[in-house]
Ligand code: HEM
């Protein structure tokens with residue numbers, strides 16, 4: 001399917017898997033649970049994050065089943081609140097935030113810069129244990145009967161009224177937050193100090209730039225949400241008055257603190273995805289990413305401006321007109337670096353010799369869906385329109401276009417792109433293409449109707465809606481049908497990727513003929529990543545002219 005570059009592989013012999021590599025270098029459970037190898041830690045995350053994704057997905061299906069009919073006939077209102085909260089908490093804190101950085105970032109950051117490991121391998125392992133501890137708190141909450149505040153823990157409901165397990169959930173998110181802070185710290189120190197000779201800042205792959213920017217947000221933002229959640233816990237348990245007016249607190253203060261982290265957090269979710277897309281677009285257009293420097297700086301720009309826009313979640317609170325207009329303006333501003341990326345990926349495709357392999361299908365899907373998510377974000381940043389669609393399904397559709405159409409598609413694209421490197425095996429390309437198409441169709445059928453529903457006024461977080469509104473039911477049924485299709489599309493990769501890991505054909509070091517240090521070592525890589533430390537002499541994405 002791909003022309004094999006003769007300088008990479010001896011074309012007379014089929015690709016082989018090295019006899020000793022990171023997967024089989026040592027054996028036994030202890031060699032995995034106490035590993036300091038970033039690649040093995042990435043796999044530990046892969047198993048646990050995938051499990052949480054499955055759990056979050058089951059809750060999503062329950063939400064959609066309930067809404068397939070107008071009456072609240074499947075779940076009680078109380079259970080419904082717990083189900084959508086569980087879906088939101090699991091998806092945000094245990095899937096979207098760790099997925100790309102903790103799995104793909106962990107595996108690839110050292111490989112892409114020519115390092116042997118991350119700067120602090122023990123802290124890296126500790127991060128996984130923190131993530132698991134936070135996850136166990138979350139599982140305990142589910143077993144004990146759940147939590148009903150929504151993943152945003154809005155006060156004073158969460159501190160004064162809710163009878164559910166707010167404290168334990170908040171502690172779970174708190175502990176998992178430290179895993180994120182440590183990962184960010186590890187990436188920043190690694191990128192600063194462990195680059196191979198010749199890997200200058202202007203030769204860094206864009207995946208690395210995006211992880212650098214993400215790490216800054218992780219380190220600067222996550223402590224704020226950690227403190228905020230602690231304040232909720234203290235107010236609930238000790239009745240300290242931070243947020244509850246009865247105790248002399250201010251509920252809007254909670255929203256400021258929460259969104260000061262949680263808006264930048266959406267960039268923790270999507271920036272690493274943008275890094276993945278840059279790698280895939282370059283490899284499958286056989287061209288350097290157009291405007292490399294602009295794309296790299298756009299990551300930093302997004303990280304920076306992302307901290308200035310939290311107030312767009314609060315247009316309907318008592319915000320002053322001046323504050324609202326400022327936040328609206330800054331929200332429009334943050335669209336610019338995102339738009340730069342979309343334009344530059346598109347310009348990279350232009351006149352490239354574009355190959356439509358499965359990772360590229362995901363990347364193209366990402367570009368389209370993220371654009372829709374981003375543009376509808378501008379609708380929400382326009383104050384007048386936000387007043388109309390605030391807390392409706394329009395918002396649900398918007399953030400799913402960004403988080404599922406964006407982050408999840410980038411994650412799947414990246415997983416397919418680097419699967420041969422991670423496992424040393426090739427998966428079935430026809431199956432991969434089929435499921436990419438199913439995901440795309442199912443996704444749009446699920447979430448596009450929700451824009452219309454929201455515009456028509458259907459509020460989010462309700463477990464029933466008026467039966468007289470026939471069009472509401474039609475749109476909800478379409479959305480629920482789409483969710484089933486999407487579920488199939490998301491389940492298939494689990495099967496053929498796992499199958500490939502055991503039974504696939506050997507991939508060879510560089511099955512896509514891509515450029516980048518990670519493709520210059522064996523698949524799977526040895527424990528130390530490279531037999532000899534690579535020396536970098538060329539810019540990123542140096543696709544030789546004869547391949548155009
Ligand atoms: C990667 C996949 C997904 C992620 C990250 C995700 C994330 C989220 C988040 C954060 C919320 C907000 C919950 C809240 O505000 O309380 C939410 C709500 C919702 N999600 Fe998902 N979701 C995903 C997939 C799905 C799927 C596949 C479906 C459909 C089957 C779905 C259906 C819903 C619905 C209907 C709500 C609205 C609950 C409400 O009324 O507030 N989600 N999702």
Ligand SMILES: [Cu+2]
Pocket residue numbers: 262263309310312313
């Ligand atoms: Cu925001």
